[in-house]
Amino acid sequence: MPAEKDPCLSGRGVTKVFGFGRTRTVAVDHVDFDFHEGEVISIVGESGSGKTTLAKVLLGLINPTEGEVYFQGKERDIGSYRKKKEYWKQIQAIFQDPYCSYNIFRKIDTVLLDCIHMRGGRGLPRAKKVELMAEACSFVNLKFDELTNKYPFELSGGQMQRLMIARIFLLKPKILLADEPTSMIDACSRATILDMLMQLRDEIGMTVVFITHDIGLAYYVSDVVYIMENGRFVESGSADNVILHPKETYTQRLINDVPKIYEEWDLSTV
Amino acid sequence: MSVMSNVVLEVRDLTTKYVTRFREEVYAVDHVSLQVEEGKSLGIAGESGCGKSTLALSLMGYYFPPLHYTCGEIIIDGRDISAMRPDDVRKSILGTEIAYIPQSAMNALNPTQKVIHFVEDVFQAHDPFKSKKEIHEFAKEAFETLGLPEEVLQKYPVELSGGMKQRTVIAVSVLLCPKVLIADEPSSALDVTTQKMVIKMLKGLMENGFIKSMIFITHELPLLYNVTDDIMVMYAGQIVEKATAREAVFDPLHPYAKGLMGSIIVPESGLRDVKLAAIPGVPPNLKDPPVGCRFAERCKYVRAECKVAAVPLYDAGGGRAYRCILSEEVLREAYQHAG
Numbered sequence: 001m002p003a004e005k006d007p008c009l010s011g012r013g014v015t016k017v018f019g020f021g022r023t024r025t026v027a028v029d030h031v032d033f034d035f036h037e038g039e040v041i042s043i044v045g046e047s048g049s050g051k052t053t054l055a056k057v058l059l060g061l062i063n064p065t066e067g068e069v070y071f072q073g074k075e076r077d078i079g080s081y082r083k084k085k086e087y088w089k090q091i092q093a094i095f096q097d098p099y100c101s102y103n104i105f106r107k108i109d110t111v112l113l114d115c116i117h118m119r120g121g122r123g124l125p126r127a128k129k130v131e132l133m134a135e136a137c138s139f140v141n142l143k144f145d146e147l148t149n150k151y152p153f154e155l156s157g158g159q160m161q162r163l164m165i166a167r168i169f170l171l172k173p174k175i176l177l178a179d180e181p182t183s184m185i186d187a188c189s190r191a192t193i194l195d196m197l198m199q200l201r202d203e204i205g206m207t208v209v210f211i212t213h214d215i216g217l218a219y220y221v222s223d224v225v226y227i228m229e230n231g232r233f234v235e236s237g238s239a240d241n242v243i244l245h246p247k248e249t250y251t252q253r254l255i256n257d258v259p260k261i262y263e264e265w266d267l268s269t270v
Numbered sequence: 271m272s273v274m275s276n277v278v279l280e281v282r283d284l285t286t287k288y289v290t291r292f293r294e295e296v297y298a299v300d301h302v303s304l305q306v307e308e309g310k311s312l313g314i315a316g317e318s319g320c321g322k323s324t325l326a327l328s329l330m331g332y333y334f335p336p337l338h339y340t341c342g343e344i345i346i347d348g349r350d351i352s353a354m355r356p357d358d359v360r361k362s363i364l365g366t367e368i369a370y371i372p373q374s375a376m377n378a379l380n381p382t383q384k385v386i387h388f389v390e391d392v393f394q395a396h397d398p399f400k401s402k403k404e405i406h407e408f409a410k411e412a413f414e415t416l417g418l419p420e421e422v423l424q425k426y427p428v429e430l431s432g433g434m435k436q437r438t439v440i441a442v443s444v445l446l447c448p449k450v451l452i453a454d455e456p457s458s459a460l461d462v463t464t465q466k467m468v469i470k471m472l473k474g475l476m477e478n479g480f481i482k483s484m485i486f487i488t489h490e491l492p493l494l495y496n497v498t499d500d501i502m503v504m505y506a507g508q509i510v511e512k513a514t515a516r517e518a519v520f521d522p523l524h525p526y527a528k529g530l531m532g533s534i535i536v537p538e539s540g541l542r543d544v545k546l547a548a549i550p551g552v553p554p555n556l557k558d559p560p561v562g563c564r565f566a567e568r569c570k571y572v573r574a575e576c577k578v579a580a581v582p583l584y585d586a587g588g589g590r591a592y593r594c595i596l597s598e599e600v601l602r603e604a605y606q607h608a609g
């Protein structure tokens with residue numbers, strides 16, 4: 001790990017508590033993390049372990065109950081809406097359910113046009129904008145000419161998720177939060193989408209925070225893995241270390257739960 | 271064709287179609303033949319839009335628009351159910367001969383009623399003379415054998431977790447001991463830990479004698495490899511490969527099956543050195559399928575002859591079959607060169 005470099009996103013004692021009294025739930029419990037630039041970081045845990053809550057805190061969609069998030073070495077300040085908008089230029093997300101991630105009243109070219117405008121391309125001539133959009137679409141193997149007058153819901157799940165990546169291609173954020181981007185698509189297009197994400201990472205040099213429950217996926221894509229159990233990070237380190245030589249029983253269980261093909265899959269341990 | 275007594279389900283040349291609003295016909299299941307023997311499970315793989323789920327629906331013999339039956343036979347225990355009236359199918363086949371678990375099975379539970387009510391409903395439809403007490407006893411016993419706590423019966427669906435709901439629905443669907451269970455992506459909405467529980471339960475069903483055979487549909491190949499004995503790969507409504515699970519995963523013959531194997535992700539050492547190879551392109555539109563091989567457009571090993579005439583399913587012996595004009599040797603050699 002490049003320790004001498006400043007982390008681009010880090011947290012100290014980040015906590016999120018939902019409810020109070022009898023229904024008090026600690027979703028994220030005093031977690032510390034340092035995400036370095038250009039790395040792919042995976043957060044792995046079963047459902048209910050607080051992965052998505054942490055993602056929402058990182059995105060600034062909900063405020064942490066306690067603790068601080070540091071962005072590029074400074075304490076993150078998203079007090080006002082204007083500051084939040086500035087922050088979202090640097091950090092973007094791909095969500096689990098592509099069907100719910102789009103505004104159903106906006107056509108696909110508007111979706112992409114918004115991204116150009118957000119990057120300060122409002123004054124560009126129309127032809128230049130179209131060129132940019134077509135470039136983004138061809139990056140994800142979509143044909144822009146066929147999409148222009150369509151709404152997002154006319155696409156398949158895999159296509160929608162690829163359009164999401166096209167958005168990221170236009171926005172060029174510093175950090176991308178991918179919250180289970182492939183859990184709703186079939187195994188075949190999953191490979192395509194992962195490859196596109198990695199290609200995009202290399203192209204614009206962003207940091208990718210990849211959230212998943214499938215430790216196999218995490219192993220395939222990431223440099224650093226954080227294992228999350230009940231709101232805490234129980235193990236972290238380089239992907240090879242954590243997944244090939246797990247120390248915690250929880251990590252071992254997660255690995256055992258994934259169906260294997262080269263080794264015996266032990267069903268008795270549930 | 272073997273007429274052995276232990277074949278539970280036999281399907282011959284089954285073809286079903288969807289009729290769209292514009293009277294276009296889409297053959298989503300095209301001349302599919304398969305056999306499931308007692309005590310065996312069959313896996314069906316393929317990407318989305320290949321007709322996997324339509325095949326599952328068609329196998330039940332219960333058709334409702336826009337799905338229509340065209341030709342073929344579905345034989346369960348020597349009875350051809352494809353010729354039966356929908357009402358008869360519903361009364362005497364569904365639940366008792368064939369049970370079906372749809373993709374989002376957990377949403378099938380009525381949120382306003384307890385699970386036990388659901389169980390009572392099932393018995394009322396098929397065995398109306400059973401008393402409530404008997405039903406309760408029976409359900410309790412069955413749930414215990416399947417590893418579900420009996421308190422589940424007295425709970426509302428909202429009180430159960432996703433994995434629990436899924437297992438409850440599976441348990442209820444096999445209460446009448448169907449001969450064939452069709453599971454259509456029973457674990458795709460669950461995380462890996464609950465998925466494992468569901469799989470363990472499904473495997474237990476056969477050991478406990480609740481079902482005689484199973485058809486398991488999914489796109490997750492590692493899962494299929496661990497659950498089923500045989501694997502069929504579907505592409506554009508047709509079967510393109512039929513083999514045992516081991517052969518299908520480690521030694522596939524059809525280029526499409528080979529491509530699918532390239533998308534396997536498992537947390538084992540050596541994965542990071544392999545680059546995942548996705549198959550480029552999309553499946554053909556079945557409204558107007560290509561004349562020749564349906565996979566030709568996306569195939570790496572395509573030749574001019576591929577696009578001329580429809581490709582039949584070649585029998586490679588030993589229960590294997592594949593749909594490609596190239597011979598076994600040529601295909602194997604091509605794969606070796608590709609690495």
